[in-house]
Amino acid sequence: MTMSKRDTYTPDTLLAVAVGVFIERGYDGTSMEHLSRAAGISKSSIYHHVRGKEELLSRAVGRALDELFGILDEPEACDGRAVDRLEHVTRRTTRVLMEEVPYVTLLLRVRGNTRTERWAVERRREFDLRVSELLKDAVAEGDLRADVEVRLATRLLFGMINSIVEWYRPDVRGAVDGEQVVDAVVRLAFDGLRR
Amino acid sequence: MTMSKRDTYTPDTLLAVAVGVFIERGYDGTSMEHLSRAAGISKSSIYHHVRGKEELLSRAVGRALDELFGILDEPEACDGRAVDRLEHVTRRTTRVLMEEVPYVTLLLRVRGNTRTERWAVERRREFDLRVSELLKDAVAEGDLRADVEVRLATRLLFGMINSIVEWYRPDVRGAVDGEQVVDAVVRLAFDGLRR
DNA sequence: GTCTATACCGTGATAGAC
DNA sequence: GTCTATCACGGTATAGAC
Numbered sequence: 001m002t003m004s005k006r007d008t009y010t011p012d013t014l015l016a017v018a019v020g021v022f023i024e025r026g027y028d029g030t031s032m033e034h035l036s037r038a039a040g041i042s043k044s045s046i047y048h049h050v051r052g053k054e055e056l057l058s059r060a061v062g063r064a065l066d067e068l069f070g071i072l073d074e075p076e077a078c079d080g081r082a083v084d085r086l087e088h089v090t091r092r093t094t095r096v097l098m099e100e101v102p103y104v105t106l107l108l109r110v111r112g113n114t115r116t117e118r119w120a121v122e123r124r125r126e127f128d129l130r131v132s133e134l135l136k137d138a139v140a141e142g143d144l145r146a147d148v149e150v151r152l153a154t155r156l157l158f159g160m161i162n163s164i165v166e167w168y169r170p171d172v173r174g175a176v177d178g179e180q181v182v183d184a185v186v187r188l189a190f191d192g193l194r195r
Numbered sequence: 196m197t198m199s200k201r202d203t204y205t206p207d208t209l210l211a212v213a214v215g216v217f218i219e220r221g222y223d224g225t226s227m228e229h230l231s232r233a234a235g236i237s238k239s240s241i242y243h244h245v246r247g248k249e250e251l252l253s254r255a256v257g258r259a260l261d262e263l264f265g266i267l268d269e270p271e272a273c274d275g276r277a278v279d280r281l282e283h284v285t286r287r288t289t290r291v292l293m294e295e296v297p298y299v300t301l302l303l304r305v306r307g308n309t310r311t312e313r314w315a316v317e318r319r320r321e322f323d324l325r326v327s328e329l330l331k332d333a334v335a336e337g338d339l340r341a342d343v344e345v346r347l348a349t350r351l352l353f354g355m356i357n358s359i360v361e362w363y364r365p366d367v368r369g370a371v372d373g374e375q376v377v378d379a380v381v382r383l384a385f386d387g388l389r390r
Numbered sequence: 391g392t393c394t395a396t397a398c399c400g401t402g403a404t405a406g407a408c
Numbered sequence: 409g410t411c412t413a414t415c416a417c418g419g420t421a422t423a424g425a426c
Contacts, residue, residue: 008409026306028223032402045410047403083389109304111221135388145390148379156383159358160351167350184343188351192387193330194278195340203391227420240392242421 011059014039014049018056019102027057027106057106058116064107065123067096072130082137083144089131090161090189094182097164105165128154157189206254209234209244213251214297222252222301252301253311259302260318262291267325277332278339284326285356285384289377292359300360323349352384 021030021038036043076088097104112121132154138144212234216225231238271283292299307316327349333339
């Protein structure tokens with residue numbers, strides 16, 4: 001949370017600080033005073049860089065959404081058997097989650113009270129729907145089980161993936177290996193706990 | 196959110212109202228003014244029933260924790276093969292989640308800033324650890340795969356289960372059948388998506 | 391058990407000097 | 409680009425009448 005060389009902020013470097021505080025205290029629980037202390041500048045200086053608290057939130061969730069939707073445009077998510085495309089999306093989503101923990105965490109905690117939040121919720125649903133199409137195709141191609149409703153399966157799959165933000169901390173080096181997590185997610189999601 | 200016959204509150208009936216508001220607006224985003232409007236009484240009247248906002252939170256998460264820990268004491272969670280005990284706990288946890296959505300939702304959203312919240316986080320971790328013991332035993336008995344770390348598997352399992360509170364609404368009759376959800380969770384958790 | 395009135399403080403945001 | 413000073417407002421909580 002410290003600036004490496006420069007001691008002047010851009011919206012993006014300020015965002016990095018703010019997102020950390022939002023996650024620690026919750027968005028609503030964070031005051032401009034908290035942010036100013038964490039950034040080491042006064043409250044009013046923050047307003048020089050961003051319009052206010054909500055702009056910081058919308059920048060954060062926007063970044064997370066861009067990363068996630070980017071996955072759906074990757075060639076591996078567009079060609080081949082649906083089940084392979086789904087596995088690719090599962091792997092990449094998990095990876096993005098871990099690489100962008102703070103931003104995605106914020107995205108996942110948004111509940112839809114302000115305009116910004118409703119927009120974020122909407123786009124998340126859109127992402128889920130895109131993936132459940134993949135799941136539907138994979139069932140139709142005979143690769144996935146047909147005895148679990150597609151929408152429900154998608155929700156549970158993302159529930160598992162998204163929960164990673166609750167405990168994964170990338171800064172703790174060596175504590176949990178990233179690739180190990182991705183493999184575990186894919187194994188459990190596709191083949192389950194049972195031997 | 197309406198009182199059926201009585202128009203006077205007990206701490207518990209007031210809690211039911213408050214929990215609903217907490218979930219809609221977030222705990223930090225909820226003011227006593229919001230609560231008073233939802234309950235149809237004045238702010239100060241609320242203080243006659245409870246000490247303040249935080250007591251409402253601690254009552255809510257306490258109730259959720261009692262229900263969850265109750266599961267671990269059920270006979271089916273204590274006798275037999277570990278894998279069967281784990282499946283029982285999985286089923287029951289999912290059920291409790293759906294029956295007590297509002298209270299468990301609140302429990303899961305708590306981050307640990309106040310004393311109450313830290314206590315809740317602590318007890319949740321305790322519950323997780325108890326279940327990961329079950330998982331460890333099931334691996335040792337040869338029923339579960341050994342190529343995923345036990346603690347990691349537990350986290351992902353609960354990630355999937357807990358995510359149900361994000362979308363399941365018990366009041367929407369017939370929209371999603373409860374038993375269907377429990378079965379889906381068990382199938383995905385133990386056998387995975389793959390056919 | 392509920393009310394009105396109010397104390398007192400922290401909030402997001404702005405003005406204007408440097 | 410950052411500061412200090414300040415604003416109007418809404419926050420939790422309490423006092424005391426009914």
